[in-house]
Amino acid sequence: MQKRWLSMASVLTAIALVAAACGGGGTSGTTSTPGASGSGAAATTAAATTGEIIIASDLPTSGADASSGLPTQNGVAFALSQTTSYKGIKFTFKPFDDTVNGVHDPQKGAQNVQQMLSDPKVVAMVGPFNSNVARAEIPIANGGQLAMMSPSNTNECLTQTFPYCDPQPAALRPTGKNNYFRIAAPDTVQGPAMADYILNTLKLTKVAVFSDNETFGKGVADNFVKRLQAKGGTLTNRSDFDWKTTNDFKPFINAAKAAGAQAIYAGATSATKACIVRSQMSGILDVPFTGPDGIGDDQCLKDSGSNTANMFFTNAAGDAAQNPDAASTVAAFKQAYPKASDLGAYTFPAYDCAFILIDAVKRAIDAAGGKVPTRQQVIDAVQSTSGLKGTVGTYAFDANGDPKSATMAFWASKGTPAAWVFQSQFSVQ
Amino acid sequence: MVSSVANARTRLLAGSRGRLLNGTLFALIAIALIILATKVATLGPAYFIQIVVYGLANGSIFALIALGYTMVYGIVELINFAHGDVFTLGGFISLWLLPIFGITEGGNVTGAGLILPLLAILILSMVVCAVVNVTIERVAYRPLRHAPRLTPLITAVGMSFVLEGIMFLWRGPFNLHYPNVLPATSIELGGANGPAIGFKDVAVIVIAVVLMVALTLFVERTKLGKAMRATAQDKDAAELMGIDINRTIAATFFIGALLAGAGGMIFGLYYNTITFDQGFTAGLVAFTAAVFGGIGNIQGAALGGLVIGMIQSLSDGYFDTAWTQVLIFAILVLVLVFRPTGILGMRVPEK
Numbered sequence: 001m002q003k004r005w006l007s008m009a010s011v012l013t014a015i016a017l018v019a020a021a022c023g024g025g026g027t028s029g030t031t032s033t034p035g036a037s038g039s040g041a042a043a044t045t046a047a048a049t050t051g052e053i054i055i056a057s058d059l060p061t062s063g064a065d066a067s068s069g070l071p072t073q074n075g076v077a078f079a080l081s082q083t084t085s086y087k088g089i090k091f092t093f094k095p096f097d098d099t100v101n102g103v104h105d106p107q108k109g110a111q112n113v114q115q116m117l118s119d120p121k122v123v124a125m126v127g128p129f130n131s132n133v134a135r136a137e138i139p140i141a142n143g144g145q146l147a148m149m150s151p152s153n154t155n156e157c158l159t160q161t162f163p164y165c166d167p168q169p170a171a172l173r174p175t176g177k178n179n180y181f182r183i184a185a186p187d188t189v190q191g192p193a194m195a196d197y198i199l200n201t202l203k204l205t206k207v208a209v210f211s212d213n214e215t216f217g218k219g220v221a222d223n224f225v226k227r228l229q230a231k232g233g234t235l236t237n238r239s240d241f242d243w244k245t246t247n248d249f250k251p252f253i254n255a256a257k258a259a260g261a262q263a264i265y266a267g268a269t270s271a272t273k274a275c276i277v278r279s280q281m282s283g284i285l286d287v288p289f290t291g292p293d294g295i296g297d298d299q300c301l302k303d304s305g306s307n308t309a310n311m312f313f314t315n316a317a318g319d320a321a322q323n324p325d326a327a328s329t330v331a332a333f334k335q336a337y338p339k340a341s342d343l344g345a346y347t348f349p350a351y352d353c354a355f356i357l358i359d360a361v362k363r364a365i366d367a368a369g370g371k372v373p374t375r376q377q378v379i380d381a382v383q384s385t386s387g388l389k390g391t392v393g394t395y396a397f398d399a400n401g402d403p404k405s406a407t408m409a410f411w412a413s414k415g416t417p418a419a420w421v422f423q424s425q426f427s428v429q
Numbered sequence: 430m431v432s433s434v435a436n437a438r439t440r441l442l443a444g445s446r447g448r449l450l451n452g453t454l455f456a457l458i459a460i461a462l463i464i465l466a467t468k469v470a471t472l473g474p475a476y477f478i479q480i481v482v483y484g485l486a487n488g489s490i491f492a493l494i495a496l497g498y499t500m501v502y503g504i505v506e507l508i509n510f511a512h513g514d515v516f517t518l519g520g521f522i523s524l525w526l527l528p529i530f531g532i533t534e535g536g537n538v539t540g541a542g543l544i545l546p547l548l549a550i551l552i553l554s555m556v557v558c559a560v561v562n563v564t565i566e567r568v569a570y571r572p573l574r575h576a577p578r579l580t581p582l583i584t585a586v587g588m589s590f591v592l593e594g595i596m597f598l599w600r601g602p603f604n605l606h607y608p609n610v611l612p613a614t615s616i617e618l619g620g621a622n623g624p625a626i627g628f629k630d631v632a633v634i635v636i637a638v639v640l641m642v643a644l645t646l647f648v649e650r651t652k653l654g655k656a657m658r659a660t661a662q663d664k665d666a667a668e669l670m671g672i673d674i675n676r677t678i679a680a681t682f683f684i685g686a687l688l689a690g691a692g693g694m695i696f697g698l699y700y701n702t703i704t705f706d707q708g709f710t711a712g713l714v715a716f717t718a719a720v721f722g723g724i725g726n727i728q729g730a731a732l733g734g735l736v737i738g739m740i741q742s743l744s745d746g747y748f749d750t751a752w753t754q755v756l757i758f759a760i761l762v763l764v765l766v767f768r769p770t771g772i773l774g775m776r777v778p779e780k
Contacts, residue, residue, distance in 0.1 A: 063602040101706075102602020241750050245710045247700045250483050251746035258476045273604055279701040283613030283627060305609045305701060306535040 052090040053372055054119065055080060055357055057350075058112045058127035058137070061095065063102025064271040067299045069129055071344025072151060074337050076126045079354035081336070086362050087370050094122070098133055103271055106136035113137045117144035123361060123378045124149065126353045129346070131155035132215040138172040138180050145375040147382050148180045149357055151349035152293065154316045155219050156186040159400040169400070178401050179379050183349060183356070183393060184316035185406035187216070187292075189428050191223030193408045194265065194290050194314045199231055201410075202288060202312075204263045208236045208256030210277065211267030212243040220292045221267025236261040243272040249280045257285045269294025275303035282307040292316075296345045296411055301418050308418035318392035318407030319422045320348035326391035345411070345420070352390030359388055454763050461748070461756060468747045479624040480746040481739070486630045486699060488738020489637030493692035494715035495722070495730040496644065497562075497685030503661045503725030504681045505574070510585040511565055513712020514592035515558050515686050519693020520703040521596050523554040524607055534608035543610065551636075551694055558690030559683045561592075566682040571675065589708075596705040604704050607697035633695050640688055641731050648727060653680055661725065714757070721761055723771030732772060 057076045060069040073095055080093040096116070098109040109128050116122040117140070124147040128134050134153045141148050157165035158172070158180065173179070185193075198204050207228055211221040218240060225235050236259035239252045256264060264287060268274035271294075278289045278300075288310045296313040304311065320326045326348070333351070337343065360381035364373035367381065386396040396404040409425035469477050494516050501509045530546040532538065538546075569584040611632060615625040648654035656677045659667040668674050696711070697703045718737045722729025737757055744753040764772065 064604060099602075101597075239750055245754075246750055247696075247702060247707070248483065248487060248741070248745065251480060251742055252750075254476065254479050254483075255746060258472060271604075273702065276604065276606075276700070276702045279606070279609060282609060283615060284625070299603070303604065303606045303702070305606060307609075 051088055051372065052092060052121055053123045053361060054092045054094045054121040055354060055361070056094045056096060056116050056122050056125040057354075058096045058098050058109055058116075058125055058133070059129045059350075060099045060104040060133075061097045063099045064299065065099055065102075065104050065129070067270070067297045067341075068294075068344055068346065069097075069099075069104075071342055072129060072346040072350040074342050075151075075333075075347040075350035075352075076354040078333050078336060079351045079358065083358050087365055089365060089372060091358065091361070092121070094119075096127075098128060098130075104128075104130045104133055106133050109133035110136045110140050113140045113144075113146070117141070117146060122146065123364075123373065123375055124357045124382070126151065126350060126357065128153065130216060131158060131219070134158055134180070135167075135172065135215060139174055142173045142175050142177075142179050145175070145177075145179060145379060147357065147360070147375065147379045149353040149382070150180075150182040150184065151353045152184050152316065152346050153182050154184050154187045154190050154293070155215050156188045156223075157215075157219070158182070158186075159402050160186065160188070177379075178383075178399065181356075181382055181397050181401040183352060183390075183395060183403045183406065185408050185428050186316075186402065187220040187223050189406070189408060190292055190314050190316050191220045191225075191267075192227035193410075193426075194292070194312070195224050195227035195231065195233065197312065197314070197410055198263050198265075198288075198290060199228070199233055202263065204288070205232070206234045206236050206260055206262045207265055208252070208259065208261035208263075209238045209265045209267065210249075210252055211238075211240045212269070212272035212274070213240040214243075214268075214272060216292075216294065217267040217269065217272060219267075221265065224265050224267065241268075241273075243268065246273070247276075249277045250284065253277070253281050253284050261285070261287060263288045263290055266291035266295060270297055270300040270303060273303075275300040278304040278307055278311065286310075288312060293345060296420055298341065301413065301420075304418075308413050311413040311418075312423075313411050313420075315345045315409040315411055316406070317346065317349040317409070318425050319409050320391040321422065322425065323391060325389065329391055348391045352392055352395070355390050356382065356385055356388060356395055360385060451763070451766060454759050457759055458756075458763065461752075465743065465747055472747075475618075475624045476746070478618070480742050482624065482626055482630050483746070484739035484742030485735065486633040486738070487742055488735035489634050490692050490696055490699070490734075491711075491715050491718050491738050492731045492734025493637055493640065493688045493695070494711060495718040495734045496641065496727060497689045498712075498716050499719040499722075499724055499727060499730035500657075500681050500685045502719070504657060504678055505570070506578070507570060507581050507585065508716065509570075509682075509685075510582075510712070511562075511569075511588035511592055512685065512689060513708030513710075513715065514589050514596075515562050515565075515708070516689040516693045516696070516711060516715075517596060517703065517705065517708035518561060518592060519554045519558045519690030520607065520697040520707075521600060521693070521705075522557050522690070523550050523694035524600075524605060524697060524703065526550045526553060527608060527610070532608070532610055534610060536610070539612070543612075547610070551691060554694050555687045555690040558693070559686040562682045562686030562689075563679050566679060571678075589712075593706055593708070600705065602705060604702050607701050607703050609698075609701050611698055629699055633699050636691065636695060640691055644684065644688065645727060647684070653677070657681055717757070717761055721764060721771055723773040726771065726773050729771055729773035736772075 057073055059073050061073050077093055080091060084091055096112040098104055098112055100108045116125060126149050128137055129152050131153045159169055161168055209221050209225055211217040237255045266274040274291055274295045290312045293315045296315055301308055320330050361378055364377040364381040367377055388395045393407055398404055406428045407425055408428055410423040411420045412423050414421040497512050530550055532546055565588050569588050570581050573581040611629045615627040617623055617625045656672045659672055660674060660677045718733035719730045722733030740757050741753050744756050
């Protein structure tokens with residue numbers, strides 16, 4: 001018996017040693033990165049003679065997130081297919097995928113940015129899609145002075161300082177200079193917008209709220225609740241689920257029913273089981289189901305099963321179809337990407353992101369005297385963007401990297417089989 | 430083994446740190462019970478009955494999985510880590526079979542036209558899972574029967590990942606939507622605001638109870654069941670008495686997986702969502718249920734499953750889902766400290 005324990009102990013020790021060795025390897029990998037990015041910066045001047053720049057993207061393009069990530073990537077790819085070179089300098093698109101086991105993964109995103117930094121041709125990136133991925137990526141991109149432009153990050157703590165933010169935006173930017181921009185309205189707008197919509201348009205006052213406990217979901221739910229209560233609405237009950245292990249949402253739904261909830265607000269995305277809740281509501285509670293942009297995709301309609309009526313979401317960007325000036329671009333996109341699933345709520349916002357970066361890179365090339373610009377020159381050019389008209393908005397950025405004006409749109413599920421239909425939009429200053 | 434655990438317990442209780450830990454756990458559970466009582470009083474009996482019904486349905490599913498763990502452990506003293514994934518496989522196979530049998534969400538088949546194909550799918554999924562589990566036993570466990578105990582444990586972990594990988598490759602990493610085909614009708618007790626016992630809840634509980642009763646009868650009344658009990662008690666003596674050990678063990682894996690496969694399909698029908706890696710958490714909770722009731726003990730596994738399902742629902746319904754795992758495992762630690770053999774006691778002989 002004692003021998004067996006000894007051999008077991010030795011096996012455990014061996015495992016521990018191997019694990020320690022792996023851990024050590026991991027650490028040395030990360031510490032070597034500043035060196036890699038340093039050599040990358042040195043090589044930027046060498047790249048000037050080859051005359052090529054890369055605009056990368058980092059989006060969740062496989063697994064559960066693909067239904068929102070792929071249409072977004074299409075927008076970037078389409079913008080770069082329209083501009084292939086400027087003053088003899090070639091523009092190339094290089095997409096990265098930040099999913100691991102089918103779900104967007106902050107660490108994978110951070111690795112992707114490391115990889116971009118090691119390639120001196122990469123001067124800017126579109127993305128990421130998810131706020132928690134952004135939180136991991138911004139400090140790394142900041143160290144390498146890489147301009148980031150997100151179509152869909154809405155967490156307010158990425159750019160603005162509030163007492164409840166952890167980490168604070170300044171902590172995400174170790175160099176003290178900003179490199180991160182976005183065109184989406186932050187959650188301080190998105191959550192309250194749905195609260196107003198429920199109170200004023202749907203004329204309901206008692207709402208039950210749940211979240212997936214992630215950076216985005218919990219944040220948008222908090223902002224929703226604050227506005228709801230400030231405007232005289234009632235929060236009936238709230239749950240923050242560990243979405244990875246929770247499958248039974250019925251107790252929450254019943255608590256909502258018992259408290260007389262007239263609507264449900266989901267601070268979650270379809271990848272974090274938001275719309276499974278909708279499916280489980282059937283037969284128990286028949287009230288409108290509302291949420292942020294994270295539920296605005298086909299996956300959500302599929303997950304809701306036969307319970308798709310009466311669902312609403314806010315989109316933190318406008319609808320290109322509402323802009324007559326964008327009609328020719330929309331038509332050209334549909335010709336290049338004919339499938340219905342190619343076009344998502346964030347396709348044209350992502351197109352605009354790439355459009356802003358291309359515009360900025362062009363001005364940076366001019367500023368560099370017709371040569372490949374440095375990454376910092378690209379950041380400076382993005383910061384000085386003003387009055388640039390895209391397909392879903394007109395762009396300029398404040399010192400935090402937030403858009404000076406943004407659009408918030410409301411969509412609802414309609415028809416059989418159900419599809420998301422644009423309802424209305426308003427502009428946020 | 431049991432006596433060494435008991436010694437460890439005495440030592441733990443003698444130590445002041447052990448006493449402190451137990452005191453804290455007791456306090457935690459006492460506070461939880463007091464809060465629960467006040468909340469039950471304020472939210473009324475209708476809500477309480479509703480939560481209890483969900484707890485029974487939850488618990489039935491855990492119990493079905495736990496039975497497979499407990500039977501396999503009882504007979505070969507192996508924690509079959511792949512069991513949770515066999516359970517998931519039941520969901521995946523039945524999801525694949527549903528459209529083949531012409532059952533879709535929102536379809537207009539009802540009555541016998543719905544029940545008969547569903548039963549056929551249930552039986553087919555159960556059999557496929559059983560065959561897979563027997564194959565796993567033949568390939569990964571039987572050759573290692575006389576190897577050190579750690580070895581088959583590792584191959585079990587390996588088989589778990591292989592199964593997960595296959596399901597990942599087959600259907601991808603999505604939360605798959607499982608059609609909501611059972612009728613949404615429910616019996617409303619005491620008007621529209623009273624508790625509603627749904628057809629789904631009843632179906633889940635009935636199927637689970639029928640399967641568990643059938644299993645108990647099988648183990649206690651049939652020849653093969655007797656052979657299983659004999660093998661669990663003393664493998665060598667059973668072999669000397671002319672029992673085919675390999676066949677008996679294979680039968681145990683077969684029956685355990687039948688129940689897990691049924692659990693997988695019921696899980697899908699009940700929650701309307703399945704994921705390729707759900708077996709990991711579900712398996713862990715079910716294994717806990719088996720230990721809770723007394724590993725190797727069939728009634729114990731069923732009871733353990735029900736208790737854990739009930740704790741989960743009460744915690745989800747009256748506290749917050751974040752507290753659920755804490756409460757389940759705090760209660761588990763307490764039960765095991767005072768009854769290391771589980772509520773109903775182990776059916777494994779001392780060695």
